[in-house]
Amino acid sequence: MSHRNDRTLAVRALARVEGEGAMHVRVRGGAVEDVRLEIYEPPRFFEAFLRGRRHTEPPDITARICGICPVAYQMSACLAIEAACGIEVTEPVADLRRLLYCGEWIESHALHIYLLHAPDFLGYTSALALAEDRRDLIERGLALKKAGNAIMELVGGRAIHPVNVRVGGFYRAPTRPEMAALAEKLRVALDQALDTVRWAAGFEFPDFHHDHEMLALVTPGQYAIERGTVATTGGLTFAPAEFEDHVIEEHVPHSTALHARLAGRGRYLTGPAARYTLSRRWLSPVARQAADEAGLGAECRNPYRSILVRAVEVVYAVDEALRLIGRYEPPAPCHVEVPPRAGLGHGATEAPRGVLFHRYAIDAEGLITSARIVPPTSQNQASIEHDLRRFVAGRLDLDDHDLTWQCEQAIRNYDPCISCAAHFLDLTVDRA
Amino acid sequence: MDMPTLAVWKFASCDGCQLTLLDCEDELLAIAGRVKIARFTEASSEILPGPYDVSLVEGSITTADDAERIRRVREMSRTLVTIGACASAGGVQALRNFADVEEFTSVVYARPDYISTLATSTPIAAHVDVDFELHGCPIDRRQLLEVITALLVGRKPNIPAHSVCFECKQRGNVCVVAAHGTPCLGPVTHAGCGALCPAHHRGCYGCFGPMETPNAAAQVGLLRATGMAEADIVRAFRTFNAGAPAFIELSQVARPHERRSE
Numbered sequence: 001m002s003h004r005n006d007r008t009l010a011v012r013a014l015a016r017v018e019g020e021g022a023m024h025v026r027v028r029g030g031a032v033e034d035v036r037l038e039i040y041e042p043p044r045f046f047e048a049f050l051r052g053r054r055h056t057e058p059p060d061i062t063a064r065i066c067g068i069c070p071v072a073y074q075m076s077a078c079l080a081i082e083a084a085c086g087i088e089v090t091e092p093v094a095d096l097r098r099l100l101y102c103g104e105w106i107e108s109h110a111l112h113i114y115l116l117h118a119p120d121f122l123g124y125t126s127a128l129a130l131a132e133d134r135r136d137l138i139e140r141g142l143a144l145k146k147a148g149n150a151i152m153e154l155v156g157g158r159a160i161h162p163v164n165v166r167v168g169g170f171y172r173a174p175t176r177p178e179m180a181a182l183a184e185k186l187r188v189a190l191d192q193a194l195d196t197v198r199w200a201a202g203f204e205f206p207d208f209h210h211d212h213e214m215l216a217l218v219t220p221g222q223y224a225i226e227r228g229t230v231a232t233t234g235g236l237t238f239a240p241a242e243f244e245d246h247v248i249e250e251h252v253p254h255s256t257a258l259h260a261r262l263a264g265r266g267r268y269l270t271g272p273a274a275r276y277t278l279s280r281r282w283l284s285p286v287a288r289q290a291a292d293e294a295g296l297g298a299e300c301r302n303p304y305r306s307i308l309v310r311a312v313e314v315v316y317a318v319d320e321a322l323r324l325i326g327r328y329e330p331p332a333p334c335h336v337e338v339p340p341r342a343g344l345g346h347g348a349t350e351a352p353r354g355v356l357f358h359r360y361a362i363d364a365e366g367l368i369t370s371a372r373i374v375p376p377t378s379q380n381q382a383s384i385e386h387d388l389r390r391f392v393a394g395r396l397d398l399d400d401h402d403l404t405w406q407c408e409q410a411i412r413n414y415d416p417c418i419s420c421a422a423h424f425l426d427l428t429v430d431r432a
Numbered sequence: 433m434d435m436p437t438l439a440v441w442k443f444a445s446c447d448g449c450q451l452t453l454l455d456c457e458d459e460l461l462a463i464a465g466r467v468k469i470a471r472f473t474e475a476s477s478e479i480l481p482g483p484y485d486v487s488l489v490e491g492s493i494t495t496a497d498d499a500e501r502i503r504r505v506r507e508m509s510r511t512l513v514t515i516g517a518c519a520s521a522g523g524v525q526a527l528r529n530f531a532d533v534e535e536f537t538s539v540v541y542a543r544p545d546y547i548s549t550l551a552t553s554t555p556i557a558a559h560v561d562v563d564f565e566l567h568g569c570p571i572d573r574r575q576l577l578e579v580i581t582a583l584l585v586g587r588k589p590n591i592p593a594h595s596v597c598f599e600c601k602q603r604g605n606v607c608v609v610a611a612h613g614t615p616c617l618g619p620v621t622h623a624g625c626g627a628l629c630p631a632h633h634r635g636c637y638g639c640f641g642p643m644e645t646p647n648a649a650a651q652v653g654l655l656r657a658t659g660m661a662e663a664d665i666v667r668a669f670r671t672f673n674a675g676a677p678a679f680i681e682l683s684q685v686a687r688p689h690e691r692r693s694e
Contacts, residue, residue: 020442041444042443042444042494042495042498042549043494043537043540043541043547043549044444044494044523044524044525044553045525045527045528045533045536045537045539045540046524046540047539047540048528048531048535048536048537048539048540049524049527049528049531049536051539053667054664054667057667057671060637060671061524061671064446064448064523064524064569064672065446066446066447066448067445067446067447067448067449067450067451067570068447068448068451070446070448111451111454115454115475116475119477125476125477125478126472126475126476126477126478127475127476128460128461128464128469128475128476129476129478131461131464135461138461139461142457142458142460142461143457145455145457146457146458149455149457157628157629157631157632158570158625158628159455159573160448160451160452160455160570161448161569161570161639163628163629163632163634163637164632164634166634171629171632171633171634172631172632172633249542250542251541251542251543251546252546258541258542408477
């Protein structure tokens with residue numbers, strides 16, 4: 001069945017990604033005519049039903065967009081609403097937010113590295129199949145994931161859809177003894193995270209590079225997580241409030257996600273590789289050393305090596321969490337009051353999968369009059385499709401089964417979050 | 433004896449409830465030793481054909497295709513358990529049930545003609561027979577383990593249907609209403625979370641949906657007594673379990689367009 005000039009490949013339900021999507025590849029006359037990531041996750045209309053809600057509600061409501069990165073939604077929502085109301089939180093509250101966010105990075109990245117992505121490099125269909133041969137590896141991954149969730153549970157009150165986050169800060173500040181017990185777990189997790197980098201560094205990475213403009217938040221002096229200015233590898237910088245001047249979303253027929261591009265510049269890529277490329281210098285010494293030992297250079301443009309970047313970011317997040325706990329004093333109070341006022345506010349933070357932008361307009365009563373949310377996966381969709389087109393073009397000699405399998409692996413490199421983006425994948429290859 | 437088979441299905445949702453299964457870090461490999469995980473797309477590329485002994489269903493029905501798909505899932509499943517507020521009550525996306533979905537589509541999408549969706553978000557039980565509903569937004573990990581364990585040995589899951597107030601007492605929480613006058617949905621909300629919000633000094637916001645026998649009038653009176661405005665009371669019940677009949681009733685007891693008399 002290989003070497004046909006005209007064919008169609010279809011993956012109807014992409015596995016080991018978050019949410020529901022498909023891929024469609026059409027080959028005509030021996031050339032790739034079309035590659036589409038289809039997001040068929042049904043729309044849920046968050047931006048519509050947020051209208052008329054109180055300005056205090058978006059952190060709880062938008063968390064429900066994604067069970068894998070709820071903290072990202074909560075943090076971007078809080079920043080946007082606080083900006084609209086002209087309030088900034090205190091440094092200790094900002095630190096506690098960064099700690100909570102570290103928990104989500106650890107939990108989400110450990111999930112992707114061990115349960116979704118690593119089986120591809122080792123030739124297994126799932127982590128559970130891998131565990132039948134190498135139980136120790138999956139146990140280590142689950143232990144690391146559990147450490148992330150321990151942060152989420154202590155600081156956020158719950159691992160999925162945390163209850164302790166409010167506009168202005170937190171409902172309850174953890175006590176120092178609770179933080180000391182958490183630090184014990186994280187010290188073990190730091191060794192597991194370093195072992196994860198060494199393990200993943202031994203994988204075989206296919207030779208594939210992209211030239212996309214990469215976009216991430218930067219906070220000079222710190223690896224950007226819970227706030228920052230937008231920057232790209234092309235030298236563009238702008239404040240989150242200018243996001244909509246630079247990022248244009250388009251609606252394409254095959255997707256319930258909107259495709260984003262940079263005005264006058266085109267497709268771009270956000271996420272761990274973009275963060276690493278733009279902020280590598282601000283990794284902590286232990287994380288930077290791990291990156292060096294793993295052979296990650298000044299930038300990461302091979303999507304397969306994104307698993308190494310995620311592993312390095314887990315080291316960083318554990319290390320950073322320990323640093324934040326080391327200087328922790330319970331903030332009192334642990335929130336600032338955010339009385340409503342009519343206004344427009346923007347917020348952007350680094351979700352595990354990249355920049356997550358929120359914008360709210362609020363009236364004088366504190367009711368939301370409009371809301372806009374731009375998740376990382378819809379920003380990346382055009383770049384993923386562009387890469388897949390090149391990827392397929394170089395592998396047309398493969399039969400449909402092998403090509404489909406390799407395409408699915410290629411898609412998992414980007415850790416697409418379809419639940420977020422549906423506003424994604426089923427692979428079809430059409431060779432006629 | 434062959435291991436029982438487990439399938440996990442997703443409809444309109446955030447993936448958080450099926451993630452809860454992967455969040456059982458200490459138990460996941462043990463579960464995989466007792467149950468053949470035959471279909472779990474989020475975690476495995478391998479899909480074994482049905483029928484399945486147990487299906488865990490996440491998400492609500494919001495498209496015509498999904499209304500058909502859930503019937504096929506039911507036909508393939510000996511026992512069907514819904515997990516979470518979307519599958520059991522329509523989820524936060526059921527807020528469309530109180531609005532005009534065409535207007536919603538035009539607000540979110542530049543090309544509404546590319547979008548195909550139903551006017552309502554409905555729970556799984558509105559479409560097929562459901563053997564057990566596990567509540568929560570998200571579900572509780574310990575409760576999920578209890579359901580899986582019970583189904584494995586063939587007994588009824590021990591999931592109490594009383595209110596969050598019981599869990600506050602069990603946990604030794606100070607009542608946030610009595611002590612601080614904080615509005616709290618705990619008296620009418622299904623137990624299961626372990627009274628997390630009151631333990632964090634905030635009122636329960638009802639993410640586990642209604643308890644077995646909620647007293648609507650008393651609850652609305654309690655919320656009014658804390659100074660909550662009528663429109664806020666309506667919003668409180670129209671959130672993550674907006675489509676649950678008991679919460680619809682509670683939202684209708686409040687009178688959003690009337691000013692409080694006191």
